[in-house]
Amino acid sequence: MSNELSRPEPAPPAPVPPPPVERMVFTPPIDIFETDGGLILRADLPGVSLETLELQVQNNRLILFGRVPPAVPEEARLLHQEYREGDFLRSFILSENVDHDRITATLTNGVLEIFLPHAPQAQPRRIQVSGP
Amino acid sequence: MPVFRWGHHWGEAFHDLEREVDRLLNSVNMTFQGLRFGRQFPPINLYELPEEYLLTSELPGVKIEDLELTIAAGVLTIRCSRTEDGSNDESRYRRQERPRGTWQRSLTIPDRILEEELRADLTNGILRIHLPKAPQEKPRQIPVMGN
Numbered sequence: 001m002s003n004e005l006s007r008p009e010p011a012p013p014a015p016v017p018p019p020p021v022e023r024m025v026f027t028p029p030i031d032i033f034e035t036d037g038g039l040i041l042r043a044d045l046p047g048v049s050l051e052t053l054e055l056q057v058q059n060n061r062l063i064l065f066g067r068v069p070p071a072v073p074e075e076a077r078l079l080h081q082e083y084r085e086g087d088f089l090r091s092f093i094l095s096e097n098v099d100h101d102r103i104t105a106t107l108t109n110g111v112l113e114i115f116l117p118h119a120p121q122a123q124p125r126r127i128q129v130s131g132p
Numbered sequence: 133m134p135v136f137r138w139g140h141h142w143g144e145a146f147h148d149l150e151r152e153v154d155r156l157l158n159s160v161n162m163t164f165q166g167l168r169f170g171r172q173f174p175p176i177n178l179y180e181l182p183e184e185y186l187l188t189s190e191l192p193g194v195k196i197e198d199l200e201l202t203i204a205a206g207v208l209t210i211r212c213s214r215t216e217d218g219s220n221d222e223s224r225y226r227r228q229e230r231p232r233g234t235w236q237r238s239l240t241i242p243d244r245i246l247e248e249e250l251r252a253d254l255t256n257g258i259l260r261i262h263l264p265k266a267p268q269e270k271p272r273q274i275p276v277m278g279n
Contacts, residue, residue: 029229031216044230046190046257071188071258076179083175083190110192110257 024086028066038098038117045088046110047071053107055114057100063091064112173231174212174259176239185245185263192257193230199254201261203247208261209238 028043045053048066056063066088094100099119106113174194179186191199193214200211213234244266252261 029231030227031225031230032227033225035224039226042193042230044190044192044257046192049256071260072179072186073181076181076186078177079180079185080176080178082172082177108193109195109254110190 024084025089026086027090028064028088030090038115041092041112041114041116043088043090043112043114044110045107045112047085048088048107048110048112050107053112055105055112057094057103060094060096061091062094062103062114062116063089064114065089066112172237173235174210174237176210176237184265185241187239187259187261187263189259190257191254191259194254194257194259196254199259201250201252203241203250206241206245206247207238208241208250208263209236210259211236 028045030044031042033040043064045064045066047068052067052069054063054065054067068085068087070085094116097119099117102117104115174189174191177188179188187208189210191212191214194212198213200209202209202211211234214232216232241263246264246266249264250261252259254260
């Protein structure tokens with residue numbers, strides 16, 4: 001029985017960065033209804049708080065993004081699952097007559113309510129006509 | 133291969149249900165995303181920790197006064213309702229996707245739970261119920277009478 005030739009140890013593999021954690025992203029259900037002053041939009045964002053909500057208006061587009069922190073400690077063992085934890089994302093095109101500067105929003109019990117006021121009607125402007 | 137399982141502690145109450153749902157799920161190709169609106173409301177997750185079970189549920193917009201948790205004879209019942217405030221007439225809705233109404237769900241819990249010490253909190257629309265496990269009971273000696 002021959003002795004094993006000594007071979008150099010193979011170089012240890014380079015450390016591989018952990019794979020990025022997958023996060024689910026959900027489209028939250030919304031209600032939109034009209035009031036006399038404008039539109040009201042309500043979105044269900046369970047688990048989202050003021051600190052984790054982002055609301056942006058850009059170029060006639062309203063974007064809402066809510067991050068949801070884990071509801072249970074990491075060591076918790078999942079026995080039964082009917083929903084997955086994830087973040088919320090949805091965007092909307094705003095119509096021309098929404099007054100961007102007066103948009104307001106509140107977040108209560110995981111429900112976001114956005115008020116999109118109608119822009120006031122522009123006053124008709126008289127145009128002076130000069131004679132010949 | 134088992135697909136749908138409540139977990140062995142809960143198996144007693146759900147054996148037949150588990151078998152039936154397994155049959156259903158094995159015969160249908162389901163994508164989870166599509167279930168989001170078709171599933172039960174409110175949805176419930178159950179976790180286990182060393183000292184307690186933890187039940188979580190998504191109940192956005194449900195106020196504490198519209199939520200009722202009861203436990204009796206080892207059955208936990210969650211009753212909640214959500215109605216639209218602002219009482220708008222339906223014709224003014226442009227879009228209506230959020231579930232509304234009254235719901236009730238009941239779950240049989242193992243008797244190894246300290247019922248008097250259940251705690252629940254509702255924060256940001258997430259309900260969490262802590263179900264502390266009962267300590268293991270010591271075996272009790274049974275005296276035997278001789279003749």
